[in-house]
Amino acid sequence: MQKNNPRKFDVVIVGAGVAGMYAVHRLRQMGLKVRAFEKGNDVGGTWYWNRYPGCRCDVESMEYSFSFDNDLQQEWHWPERYGTQPEILTYLKHVADRFDLRKDIEFGVSIKSAKFNSSDSLWTVGTEEGDIISAPYLIMATGNLSTPRKPNIPGIDGFRGAIYHTGLWPHEGVDFTGLRVGIIGTGSSGVQSIPIIASQAKQLFVFQRTANFSLPARNAPLDPAVETKHKAEYPERRRAAYDTPFGIAGYPPPTASALDVPEEERRQTYEQKWGQGGSISFLYSYNDLLLNDEANKTASDFVRDKIRSIVKDAKTAELLCPNDHPIGTKRLILDTNYYETYNLPHVKLVDIRSNPIREIVEDGIRTADAHYELDVIVFATGFDAMTGAMKEIDISTDKQQTIRHKWEYGPRSYLGIMMNGFPNLFMITGPQSPGVKSQMILSCEQHVDWIAQLLQYLEDKGLREAEPTRMAEDAWVDHNNEVANGTLYPKANSWYVGANIPGKPRVFMPYVGGVTAYKKKCDEVVAAGYEGITLK
Ligand code: N01
Secondary structure (H helix, E strand, C coil), X not given: CCCCCCEECCEEEECCCHHHHHHHHHHHHCCCCEEEEECCCCCCCHHXXXXXXXXXXXXXXXXXXXXXXXHHHHHCCCCECEEEHHHHHHHHHHHHHHCCCHHHEEECCCEEEEEEECCCCEEEEEECCCCEEEECEEEECCCCCCCECCCCCCCHHHCCCEEEXXXXXXXXXXXXXXXXXXXXXXXXXXXXXXXXXXXHCCEEEEEECCCCCEEECCCCECCHHHHHHHHHCHHHHHHHXXXXXXXXXXXXXXXXXXXXXXXXXXXXXXXXXXXXCCCHHHHCCCCCCCCCHHHHHXXXXXXXXXHHHHCCCHHHHHHHCCCCCCCCCCCCEEECCHHHHCCCCCEEEEECCCCCEEEEECCEEEECCCEEECCEEEECCCECXXXXXXXXXXXXXXXXXXXXXXXXXXXXXXXXXXXXXEXXXXXCCCCCCCHHHCCHHHXXXXXXXXXXXXXXXXXXXXXCCEEECHHHHHHHHXXXXXXXXXXXXXXXXXXXXXXXXXXXXXXXXXXXXXXXXXHHXXXXXXXXXXXXXXXX
């Protein structure tokens, strides 16, 4: 397509994961001419790219699904308590088929640039392939954990064996049988894949810089009685989810402080939650686990003792005990047999905190004190989270604003949806929204519905532009920081603060005031005639 003859749409959507898919459906229903562009060759986003062994959602399958169509949620059957990546991807493909979404999505297309022109209130979007598209509205459904990052370790290109990143896993899978494998990283991706890789590999070396807390998922086939009951309650549960901190209903909110109950009673509570599996229920044991160090320590100590009781080698157990952050302040991991895996004779934990990786050599990894011969290296080293995907695209305006410059010292947004200086640009679950701290699909639906309502409002009033004021944005950023600083979250060196990316500004990015407070604020903004947003 020629530059001077762009294809024209009402809305351009970048990304066809959960957020982009629902945006296509919702906005198309309003009669808007919508086009989504997706780098992958099919829908699914996170669930399209992250195909590593053991990849599974840590939110229960009955919750982690779309709510916008009751027939869809009643008819779909989830086989297990937690969905595996293949099951979730199958579900998302089914949704794409059922609502005929693909006809408005172009696959295998990477968006390179987007520029707003104030004279005609249009975004002009350029693809890597040289195509040009224009639309008054641009929606970034680019995901929070969608830019995989490998650390820049010297010698990486000279390695003779195979290298994989969990977030860019080959579609045909990887067979580790008989191989010597090294895995770097012990976040959710590492912890989920380590037991499965260990079950195939001849030798597995886990290169751990920081130990993380992980709880048993207790995955199991979904009990038909649970499924029937949940489906009967679906409409009410979906509504109730908005009245909870994490957007997940069905867990009674805690009322007591961990410090107000006798030690034995507290231990029994943690024991019961550990037995049930799942992270929400565990974090809901007491109302101050994420607010008070002393309260948190009771839960952290409980899990550390569990690790010591499972892992037979005392030195390995101690290395696996997290001691640099309070439990829950990094994404709490759910696993199946993670700690047990270290009891296998061919699995070895390598402490790269005390003996850092010096280089990758052609036959393995060299640390400060040893040389590990490897056939395969798996990077489970995470993502340039929350801001990476937005900053990869050259987003600018004709008033010399760029996102890269605006976010130089950390992201700034109004409600995690819009930004001052960038009219008609929307993010779905952007920084300073609860997205990653909530049931993601619920948050995606809430954002898309909110944006749809705003676009309808503009259309009804014959307006062309919406842009948050600087004052409203500053106040929202300040509020986010204030809320985060009232919790224990900022104590952890997590991707929530960009700590996994060298040089990234340390700013606490997700909104941790909870889904209830957040949704209330979003609704109040609308009720007040889009308070904090200039409409013209
Ligand atoms: O990434 P991470 P992830 N040298 O950033 C290590 C979601 N998710 O892909 O802590 C050595 O958490 C790093 O060490 P350190 C979920 O929200 C969900 O595992 O920086 N090590 C850390 O151990 C999750 O939180 C699901 O010291 C290096 C690891 O790599 C998020 O995605 C499943 C290193 C990165 O951990 C990200 O998870 C999977 C270096 N240079 C993911 N650089 C579920 O739903 C980094 N590391 C279950």
